[in-house]
Amino acid sequence: MTTSHQVAIEAVGLVKKYGATTALAGVDLTVPTGTVLGVLGPNGAGKTTAVRILGTLLQPDAGHATVGGYDVVREAGKVREIIGLTGQYASVDEDMSGRRNLAMIGRLLGYSRSQAKERADELLERFELVDAGDRIAKTYSGGMRRRLDLAASLVGHPSILYLDEPTTGLDPHARNGVWETVRDLVLDGTTVLLTTQYLEEADALADSLMVFDKGRVVASGRPAELKAQAGKQSLDVRPAEPAHLERVAAIVTEAVGARPSVDVVNTLVSVPVSDGTSMPVVVRRLDEAGIAVTELSLRLPSLDEVFLALTGHAAEERPADAVLEGAGR
Template sequence: MSHAIRAESLMKRYGGTVALDGIDLEVPAGKVVGVLGPNGAGKTTTVRILATLLRPDSGRATVGGYDVVRDPVRVRSLIGLTGQYASVDDDLSGAENLVLIGRLLDLSRAEAKARAAELLEQFGLVEAATRSIKTYSGGMRRRLDLAASLVGRPRVLYLDEPTTGLDPHARKEMWQVIRRLVAEGATVLLTTQYLEEADQLADRITVIDHGRVVADGRPDELKRRVAGQTLQVRPTSFADLDAVSGILTELTGTTPARDDDTGLLTTPVTDSVLLSTLVRRLNDADITADELALRLPSLDEVFIALTGKRSENDAEDTARKGILA
């Protein structure tokens, strides 16, 4: 498998602070790799090095086979970057912003206008094309910012927390755009603190903490590695809790966790075939259940297990819903 991005033993210090402490990273061509980590973990520093905006103190990184230090001009010709904050000019319209970027990329005026029109159509911004950016919503600004990074038709796209500050609806609109870009052949390196975002978009996830890679793999691999599967059962009748608990204990060898308020029984399992066995046992005992499921841990639970911290944005989302303990 060819790799669009490859980084080996990247090191970066800011004075006495170690930002990157030997980062290794691989992004296969045509795939999405999500980079997760708490604030200060080194995510943005890694992106800045890969975008030739920052030189590593040591280590090596290539994009499209070109070294980011020795061949920065060639690397820049391959990449597009959407940072955490919109980089468009508020005093210009959407169309004017895209034409300006096209001209800076040495497109002729006609080519720049044609490319701007194409991107405005692609990102659903045609009706707002002549309006000042000051009048755009947050979601529209982020879509325009992503469009701006695509003017030069990059093969590799860096998305550094691209949906920060967006409401859930606008965030999902951005996900659709990103999926479409990948379907068209783009390679994406995505940094995010929205764990649902990484779960939805990434083919692989690299978790970094304190400048080091602490885990790497497909989302389901990381979930299984950290906690495995959990079997959850909620009997229809609270009177059956003891009986169901006994059945689970017999099948798994472990007494299930019990929530007497909700009637939910939870126990870790290693064999998914156990679910069908449990269904038969409940049927034989004439016990019905309102909930019966095998689940992997959430990516949020994986993040906490690997870093000891809760994702800032996921914590904010939970608090906003009023269910943060």
């Protein structure tokens, strides 16, 4: 690794305007070395602009940033030596095979022909792309393509990795595979900046979170802190028999002192609570009434609820293909 800085990425007051549109209106962020920062926000919140600046693809109109201790504008070349970019920020060549894409990047980084080939083989194996290695990337499935993107960003052993919505449009199996890879990289000491629209993904991978909205950071902190910031917990009870829904609702009303919402479709009774004191009462009453439940939980609000509470509007999701369409600009 090039530096022993405790802070891998630091940005102060980043501003970027496109004509009358303000993409970033003064963003500060800090990512300690070896940690994962999750950047959340809807389309157009400024996430991509921020990462493009940190990836030296774009210069800020105001503010400054260092990556690995190097200034992203004045020492862009140094920054490029330690970073890896994926997906929307930097694509692979769809008209070449996976193997050739990786070998080409190796050659560009100065590997000899045989080293580049060896490195490509190594990455194809690691990302389970050996069989598809000689097919052109256009023919890859969504999951394979995402793995190739990730492999392409890792050719030069970056110590800092930018991941752009790495699992958008992937099925749960492929998604878990990408998550595992990211966790492995972090274990090896890689610093990761991850943008995502999936709150679940940020919750699963990130050490700390930032929520972007309209070019500003509207909240930041550890996932649990953000959840607590959004307020109340909720008590969920799921009876085994749908027929018991009303009786469960009555028990919860009595124990908590508030009328719960009853979700008939999901067979779920849910009520906001300020603490967990009513939980034992509910358990005892259910037991006395002889009602079996499949789920009884006191949970923190979901990150979707957090986002709504922080920004005053829901995190709209765009269709998966729109994410790919917007690439490169």
